[in-house]
Each structure stands twice: as structure tokens, then as C-alpha cells.
Amino acid sequence: MLPPVIAGVDGSAESLAAADWAAREAARRDRPLRLTHVWNWHPRQEDGAPVTAAMGVPPTPLRQWGRHQARRVLRQAKERVRAVAPNVRPYDEQTEGPATAALLKAAEESELLVLGSRGLSGVTGFLVGSVAQGVVARATRPVVLVRADEEAADEHLPTPGGRPSVLTGYRDVVLGVDLGDPCDAVIEFAFEAARLRGARLHVVHAWQPPSPLGFGPGEIGLVSGPQRAEEWLGFLSAVLQIWRDKYPGVEVAETVVEGRAQSALLRAASGAGLLVVGRHLTDRPTGPRIGPVTHAAIHHVGCPVAVVPHE
Structure with missing residues (x-):
């Protein structure tokens, strides 16, 4: 199987824009499209840090909630992709975090990885989240950052x-x-x-x-x-x-x-x-x-x- 174009999705507007862009790019490259959602059962855990034995095993209800949320997010992204790129048939994956480490692993398997980047800040310009910035700084494959308001027409004159x-x-x-x-x-x-x-x-x-x-x-x-x-x-x-x-x-x-x-x-x-x-x-x-x-x-x-x- 050819390496896929992978989009990281979390339900946010920027990640859905990234999924749209990734679908169009997968069609251009004639590559599969994979939608990946990473969920972290321990919200206080610092992204990128390993889970220690003291943290224990996540309670079953938390795992079930995480998987339920992942299914909802991925279903929403797939519906969005099918609407904007009906010829693309995405497949999905959910995995536990930390998010940066999981997305770096996904990037290694990809043709390219597509992530969302938040909107315009009057002070600093566009806001790049810590996960996206951490992935860009460490990835060994190309990473594309897409803004929340990006649409298909924006690529065209x-x-x-x-x-x-x-x-x-x-x-x-x-x-x-x-x-x-x-x-x-x-x-x-x-x-x-x-x-x-x-x-x-x-x-x-x-x-x-x-x-x-x-x-x-x-x-x-x-x-x-x-x-x-x-x-x-x-x-x-x-x-x-x-x-x-x-x-x-x-x-x-x-x-x-x-x-x-x-x-x-x-x-x-x-x-x-x-x-x-x-x-x-x-x-x-x-x-x-x-x-x-x-x-x-x-x-x-x-x-x-x-x-x-x-x-």
C-alpha cells in the first residue's frame, strides 16, 4: 500500500480544515487518506512525557469515553471529507496520546502529515499550538499546517x-x-x-x-x-x-x-x-x-x- 496522506483531527475547526485540505491533496497525489485522532486519558499529563507507573491504568469509563469521543470526531471528519472530496474514501485510526508522540509516529508512516493551525491573533499573527509546533520541530516527513478558515477556493485564483x-x-x-x-x-x-x-x-x-x-x-x-x-x-x-x-x-x-x-x-x-x-x-x-x-x-x-x- 502506498504511504497515505494523514490528517490529524480533534474536532476543532482547524483540524476539519486540515482534513479537507488533506483530502484534496490525497486526490491530487492519488494516495490513500487516513484520518487520525489521538486521545489522552490523563488530561494533566504533560504532552510528550511518558506515563509513569504511579499514574496507574486509566479507569475503564475514561477509556470508554475517550473511544466514544474518538469515534464521534472521526465520523464528523469523514462526513466533511466526503462532502468536499466525494472521490476520496478515507479510513480512520484512533490512538492514545501523548499527542505529539503519536502524531510523530503517524508522520513516519505518511507521504505527508497535515495538521490544523489556529486563527489570527492580533498580537502574534497565527497561533500554532504546542502539539503542531512540536511535531513540526521533530518530524522526519513533510508536515503541512492549515488555517481554520482555509477553503478549497482559497487555493485558486x-x-x-x-x-x-x-x-x-x-x-x-x-x-x-x-x-x-x-x-x-x-x-x-x-x-x-x-x-x-x-x-x-x-x-x-x-x-x-x-x-x-x-x-x-x-x-x-x-x-x-x-x-x-x-x-x-x-x-x-x-x-x-x-x-x-x-x-x-x-x-x-x-x-x-x-x-x-x-x-x-x-x-x-x-x-x-x-x-x-x-x-x-x-x-x-x-x-x-x-x-x-x-x-x-x-x-x-x-x-x-x-x-x-x-x-
Whole structure:
């Protein structure tokens, strides 16, 4: 059996939006769709912490209640999926938590994992729950975060009159590339996402001028800003050429901008259908972490965000 697209569902509006998006993506990829619900019988247990022997075995009524709730949540998600993607036949799974650990295990079995992300906060932008953030920071497979108000028409361009529609072409897929460490897995994911949609791929690289204190005699950093931009654009084109050859049907737009990568991606993703960013799979003494660019993307970009882990 092919690895499925998996959506984590808990009955919330954001998880139902994630299930909808996952159903459409499963149809695009011709993959099975699995709906996964994780329930935790011990609500005071810190997510990610093991259940100790002192906690004992959960009373039978609590287990029964958890299973009943899981069946209700999964039934609701399946009905929603069938309404928005009638050709997709989801199957479901319920498991006990902690949620982060259970979803990380599910991610290992998936083509990609889709999770919901809460709505807009006037102070910090979009709120990413601790479970979703913990999964993004540790997953070894791609994770897509979907906002609570995401709908099928949001992936598509508006009509000439400005009305939402699912009959128009797809909005851009935006890819953030670090030319200091371009990663094949991230680039391939973005090209494939654009191919599946028949969408344009907009590739963005942000560069910052080197500090004058670091210049040596005759170093390239002494050239003008426009010249440096041209050099970065040439480098970006060279990095993408192998992928253009592999995906000849994908239209590619390339942008290099001077400034912070976070700001450049937020601007580029405005009006996009999907943003793709990478995350290093590194073992740090302080544990897994999300880099500043990915952190900004998942908290402030309004479209679905795909975080692709890579070495």
C-alpha cells in the first residue's frame, strides 16, 4: 500500500480544515487518506512525557469515553471529507496520546502529515499550538499546517470579477530557498506540488550585503547592490536548472531580494496557494528547534505552509 496522506483531527475547526485540505491533496497525489485522532486519558499529563507507573491504568469509563469521543470526531471528519472530496474514501485510526508522540509516529508512516493551525491573533499573527509546533520541530516527513478558515477556493485564483472559485487556475506555490544550503528534498517537494496543481512555482531567495568589516582587497562584496543581485539570480537559476529539466511543464518565476528572508517570504506568500520551506534535521544539545524563517512562516503566513525536513 502506498504511504497515505494523514490528517490529524480533534474536532476543532482547524483540524476539519486540515482534513479537507488533506483530502484534496490525497486526490491530487492519488494516495490513500487516513484520518487520525489521538486521545489522552490523563488530561494533566504533560504532552510528550511518558506515563509513569504511579499514574496507574486509566479507569475503564475514561477509556470508554475517550473511544466514544474518538469515534464521534472521526465520523464528523469523514462526513466533511466526503462532502468536499466525494472521490476520496478515507479510513480512520484512533490512538492514545501523548499527542505529539503519536502524531510523530503517524508522520513516519505518511507521504505527508497535515495538521490544523489556529486563527489570527492580533498580537502574534497565527497561533500554532504546542502539539503542531512540536511535531513540526521533530518530524522526519513533510508536515503541512492549515488555517481554520482555509477553503478549497482559497487555493485558486479569483474570477475576473474577484469572486472566489474552484474552477479557476491554482495560485502560486512559493518556495523559499537558501542558496547557502539549497536542499534537493525541499526543492523537489515544491516542484511536485506545483506540477500536481498546474500552478506556477515562485522561488524566492533573500540576500543581505556583507559587512564592510569583513571585506578583503578586491572582494566581490565591494560591488554594487544591483550587481550582487544579478549574481545571486544567476546562482539561483543554476541551482534550479536540473529541476526545470525534470519538470518541464512547471512554469518557474525566480526572485532575489535584498533583506531578511522572513520578510521576503511573507511578502511572496501573500496571495499564494502554498508556501514550502525547509527545516534542518539536526541533533542539537538543546533538542529539536524550528529555525527563524520557518518559525515566521508558520506563525504569520496565511496560506497552508509545508515544512520539509532535510539533512
